[in-house]
Amino acid sequence: MESIPFGLAALVTLFSALRVVRSPNLVHAALWLGLALLGTAALFAVLGASFLAGVQVLLYIGGVMTLTLVGIMITRRHDGLNVPAESIGHVRAGVVSVALFAVLAWAISATPGLDAAPLGPDATTQDIGHALVGTHVLAFEVVSMLLLAAMLGAIVIARRKDPAPHAVTHLHVPATAVREAAE
């Protein structure tokens, strides 16, 4: 009974993930990515991790998606957004994907405690909170420092002055005009 919503969500996620890769239109790809992320959130919700689902929607769709769209809007010409979707190395990519899948599957199946009873659906939020600032506080802080460093780095890169600043072009006067005016 529970596997039907799960399967549906998984199908939607897979299909839209495929469209993200195959879509020739960058904007379409971005929007399909949104659906794929939403599908992931639905998977979380189906599995009872409603906090993760909420965070997924909030951060990935609300934040990452929006930033992706901003990126597309401010960097691309808007009249022709088509990019070639054909990948150059199907075979190599396929091999890498299969290998990755194998490794992940092995790692998951080898994890001990898979047979344990699932966590109750209630109180996940509080548990996560306690886990984050209690048990795993060190890891949490390390990740925070990493993110802080990344953010600082991004700011430094973004604010770096261009070595050759552009002249104010609209006031530019050709030398001949000046000479003519002075005569």
Next chain:
Amino acid sequence: MGYFNDTAKALRTTMVNAFREPVTQEFPLVIRPRAERFRASFALPDDEHGEVACIGCLACERICPSRVIKMKSGGKKDSPVTGKKRAYIDEFVLDLSACIGCELCVQVCNSDAIVMVRQPEVPAFAREDLVLDMEKLRANAKLKTASWGTGTRLQEMQEPPKAEKPAVAKASPATETAPAPAPAKETV
């Protein structure tokens, strides 16, 4: 800080307005009072004998800047009412669709035979409906209120003061001291 003050002021203004009496006049039910000289359409009034006053002198047709007036003179006939000989018109057409309401036709009419009326024509479904023929113009004279301006009034109003010119020219102030009365403005 200024922005907050202005925001508060704007909010107060609109809220105060919301409880004021609206200034709207509900048009089809209430007609806003029209000014005395408001003019929207035309009429061909009758003279004192009940005949159409226009004698077909073509003055209005000639002065019209948009050339919207066309008339056909009917020649001189004996009047059936007074028995005297006078000129008549056969046809008088005024195309309201290109009229600019400048009132020049009224102003040049010496017999006050064309006046403007204060009630507008009904917006038409076809351009032809805006062409006023004699029938419609005479009906307008009966149904609608004439505007203040008639040919004689407008001419009188715009004439230069009569007494002063001869007084200056003759240079004999003794004979004509009394200045002419100012042109009558409001006689209605």
Next chain:
Amino acid sequence: MNELVHGALYGTLIATAILSTIAMGIWFERKFAGRMQQRLGPTIVGPAGLLQPFADIIKLLQKEDIVPRDADRGLFDLAPILAVVCSLGVAAVIPFSPSIIASDLDVGVLWVLGIGGLMVIPTFAAGWGSNNKFALLGAMRAIAQSVSYGVPLVLAVLVPVVLSGSLSISGIVAWQAQHHWFAVWPIVPGLPAFVIFFLAMLAESNRIPFDIPEAESELVAGITTEYTGAKFTLFYMAEYVHTLVGSALGAALFFGGWDGPFAPGLHWMVLKTLTLFVLIYWVRWSLLRFRADQLMRLCWTWLTPIGVALLLVSAAWVTFGGTN
């Protein structure tokens, strides 16, 4: 299974109630705007113009459906539906009384923020899919705007979360019913947080003074420039639904939701929601539009730091000051 039936029943009821309220909301707005400009507003269609929104909708549904030749057909058609879905979706977790709630999610606040944040996607899809420069400019502005107002919105909403210690909206309301409304006490993080929330919500539902994506005097009709008839109706409705649901959210998070003396909870919730709704329209017909950069400056240099400070204050309140 029982929960599912409950959710479906109440969800349908709430959606119907909201949709019929916005019909009256449109009428009310036009009357109210008229009075604020010393006009009468609709008077001719129906008694006191009450039937005006219905005439509008009947007319709009009869209009020809035009899709521009070079438009992105899929996105163009999808956008208005998504807009309505997203704006109605927020209502799912708002408690209208202790029992009237479509789905009492444990993480209701996250749901509200997430679905509310999704509103940018239909806006973008409409703007980009129309293949119209005004619509595209509107979409770009909408995205830039959503990046700016999102942060203060989240910070403001976190204040009641921290104060009540619950992520579920009905939990927050229940906490307020036992203690104080957050807009009243503790007043320092509560009331300023409500102001920030209100401003961010105006920006999220594209209402004046932050209707930058629609800016009629600059962008013709913004993202809806190319929309006709039925699809425009959906956008038009989504806008009002969003405003109404936002008001309900504000009432629930900061004004104690269904809490109130003498009358049953639903009455209080409706009263509070409609008060905020009227407030939004009062602001809409009184103020001028911000420029995009002014909005961004406001959000980043004022609302975000203040929001962070308020969050710290409320954390300190919980830690040191006790709960009442």
Next chain:
Amino acid sequence: MTARHLPLVDEGALPYEHPLYETLLSIPGLSVVTAPLDALLTWGTKNALWVFPMATSCCGIELMAAAASRVDLDRMGTIIRATPRQGDVMVVAGTITVKMAPRVKLLWDQMPEPKWCIAMGSCAISGDFYRDLYPVVPGVDTFMPVDVYIPGCPPNPEALMHGLLRLQEKIGLRREGKLTQAEYRPGLLDLTKPRVGRLGDVTRDAGLSDAQLEDVSDMTRRDLAEESSEIVPRAEPVREAIASSSQEIEALLRDDFGVTEFPKDAAPLVSRGDHRRLAHRLRALGYAQLIYVVATHFPAKKTDPERFEVAYALRSIGRKSTVVAWRVALAADETIASIVGVFAGADWQEREQFDLVGVRFEGHPDLRRILLPADWSGHPLRKDYAADTAHPPWR
């Protein structure tokens, strides 16, 4: 009586040939259901007429006033939408010129059905007293259907509301299948009839086909596409120089430019070769603002051949602003040096003079027509230009 002026869309005569419709019609008693439904739909259509304003001149002000508090179009559910996609009624308020007309038609075509048009004021109805002028369209009904004509110059806000009420009346009449047009009375309209037939006329001039209108818009579109990418260098702002007195200017003109005559009632004549140099010199002296470039055509007389004169005026900006002006005389086939390189503001002004008078400016970066459509023949401000020179499709 010939039915010359047909209703533009006679809905009663439209063939509904869809089989579903036929089947439905054969169901007895269906009209009991459909009639109230139809009435409801008509009611909705009538009571939510959103206006798409096509306001080009003074009537537009009255249109705005009609939406304001005193008359308040919102009372009858009329609001003003800026996009044609959401308008039901296009209110054409103002003179429509030949260059504007294709745009008006384009916007009209962009409006979704069902749609209506109101011609507000004499200019929209008939072209008013400009209707014989070369650039004016003699009534918008020459190229698009008009449902209601509101006379007046301009009609007051109440008249506009009256027009909208009449439109409601017309919508109702059409639904009931009644004829809404006046009885045609031949001869009445010959008075101000434009020289081409109108869209609703059976006898409509073939010259006014949609294809031709399309051509005109295509032409202007192409015109835009060809816009020159060349950037005119902007001249350097001269701040230090102080404008000279008129004696100094006179001395300058006399000594450096060989001007001998300084007429009392006109600007001095400068030779064609010196003219650009003079502009430079004056700019360096502080005359930084170009006031006008005006060309005049003098037709051939018995004694004089045909010639042109181009007049320029500059102003020095500052507290003691002074003006200096000069003229350049040209023979019929001569060109004049453009001063766009000296004053960027001369760009459009020179284009306008080229467009209307036909003087060619040598060295202008983009000498095209600016006010008239690209396919216009002749230069209308020439004294020998015939006012009724043919311009398709209106004349």
